[in-house]
Amino acid sequence: MSEQYTIGSLFSGIGGIEVGFEKQGFKTLWFIEKDDYAQRVLRKNFPGTTIHDDITKINFCELPRVDVLTGGFP
DSSP: OOOOOEEEEEEOOOHHHHHHHHHHHOOOEEEEOOHHHHHHHHHHHHHEEEOOOOGGGGGGSSSSSSSSSOOOOO
16 A cells, blocks of 8 residues: 555444554554543554544544544444
8 A cells, every 4th residue: 555544433442443454554543432441452552543532522523534434333
């Protein structure tokens, strides 16, 4: 992949979907995940990537634009 595509992640969990995308050259710009344990795992595996904890308080117009939007479901 010559161009690096970007990801925004909703209900991210521990970031399994994003790990797969990053192995293919994508870059995750932000996560939205409220679970404390999952946030700790995300911080460890994606250092420096922004993590938001409450999707109901997000103004999506203020988030960096991404090429791919991922989402995990319980």
